[in-house]
Amino acid sequence: MKADLEALRTRALEEITVLDDLQALEQARVTYLGRKGKVTEILRGLGQASPEERPKLGQLANEVKQAIAERLDERKQVLEAREDALQAEAAALDITLPGRRPQRGHLHPITQVTEEIVGIFQALGFQVATGPDVETEYYNFDSLNTPPDHPARDSHDTFFVQPGVVLRTHTSPVQMRVMEKVQPPVAVVVPGRTYRVDNDASHSPMFNQLEGLLVDEGITFGDLKGTLLHFVQEFFGADTKVRFRPHFFPFTEPSAEMDISCSVCQANGCRVCKHSGWVELLGCGMVHPRVFGYAGYDTEKYTGFAFGMGLDRLAVQRHAINGIGHLFENDLRFLEQF
């Protein structure tokens, strides 16, 4: 029995020393010291021992119990300390870490370009006018000298909302809406969304234009050239050159398309200008007398110029974006770059 107690002590102490969590430790306490535990089990044989040996065995049993209890407490302290340390580490607040800044939004690249261009014209005295996206055929076509059978309608693949009502194919209808309301002098720019049945790498069914209209006494093509040259040199840089190619629009006469020297390659030739050194920028011309007729303006007294440009292509050029569609997908990974 003495040997049993001593063997039990050795085994228990060894076992407890390597226990790794508090639950296992509690389990060990029950196994060794509990009412139905191993020490109690051995002590059941005490009745068979001789009367002289009994007190000695009883004392030994107490010593064994005490040793095991002490070892359990020791181990418990170690494990508890370790758990506390882990918890403290998990909850630790490192006040030297840099803070997380809230994300800031910014204006869409098209809005940025629009505001910049509008600002250049405002500095010249132009005012901003707007009109509806859903427009009547009268304003979009007829009043701009483009009757229903006019071949120029073919080049505007038009979205029809209902007979006589379209999604405007350009911002030019706002010319007429402005002229109906005010008498010359008129100087307005019109930024806005426009729509055509068109969808590829360089065309989107919805796109943005900026229209310009200036009407007064004695306005000439020279005023048109000077105004547009000033604009491109402000926007693209002071050494930007322009050239005008004859063109046709029903609502201007004469009409032209204006190219600018390529701002990407300084006109040396690149992918953007298709190695020509020139990039097409806008359509323009002197307001057609028939258009003034629809507006009720005195064609003997007034002349004027108008121009219209695609803003998306400007944004694409300025930021060297490959494909106009990116501008309208609203993918933050794209937009955050501007």
Ligand code: PHE
């Ligand atoms: N509205 C024409 C277009 O969309 C551009 C333009 C505007 C041309 C004003 C001349 C004058 O193509």
